Amino acid sequence: MDGNATIGHGPDRHPAAWNPARTREEKEEQGRRKEERSPMPPVTIMELLEKCKEKTALCDAREAAHRIKNDGDLVLIDVREPGEFEENPVPGAVNIPRGFLEFKICETCPEDHAPILLHCRTGGRAVLAAKTLAEMGYRNVAAYQGTVDELLAALE
Structure with missing residues (x-):
């Protein structure tokens, strides 16, 4: 093995670290962090x-x-x-x-x-x-x- 673990077969192969649930959670966390950084809400x-x-x-x-x-x-x-x-x-x-x-x-x-x-x-x-x-x-x-x-x- 070359050290790059994959899961799946053929065109559905993905790096082992790929995890759609984790990716969604990361995006949600990133959004929360961005909201926390925003000092003020948008103005009308x-x-x-x-x-x-x-x-x-x-x-x-x-x-x-x-x-x-x-x-x-x-x-x-x-x-x-x-x-x-x-x-x-x-x-x-x-x-x-x-x-x-x-x-x-x-x-x-x-x-x-x-x-x-x-x-x-x-x-x-x-x-x-x-x-x-x-x-x-x-x-x-x-x-x-x-x-x-x-x-x-x-x-x-």
């Missing part, structure tokens, strides 16, 4: 949004409309999907969907100090986008918190 989207809001400059419809009308350097970015953008556009907004923001922001806004105002349908994606831009080094980012209809009404 609402908890994540609240954490992002704590670290993000936010504005309401009136303030957003004022900035859009009066700040000639403002870059207004709509992070909704293209269909949403086309259905109900905000004048002057550039559409960069949330899923492409990190890839396309430098084309639209190459300077990290440029004033950026982000908006979406209700504010959630805008807050997440603002957090991402801050992490990328953009220093003058705000997220509009409200609906597109409220913003359009404030712009009239």
Whole structure:
């Protein structure tokens, strides 16, 4: 014998140490150890949004409309999907969907100090986008918190 013990015959041969019951138990134990190492349970989207809001400059419809009308350097970015953008556009907004923001922001806004105002349908994606831009080094980012209809009404 060559020192490598096996059990079974033909294609069903397995190393002697192979034991499906033990493997399952090991996986369960590994899962328990992983749970014990996790310091916190996953957060919900609402908890994540609240954490992002704590670290993000936010504005309401009136303030957003004022900035859009009066700040000639403002870059207004709509992070909704293209269909949403086309259905109900905000004048002057550039559409960069949330899923492409990190890839396309430098084309639209190459300077990290440029004033950026982000908006979406209700504010959630805008807050997440603002957090991402801050992490990328953009220093003058705000997220509009409200609906597109409220913003359009404030712009009239």
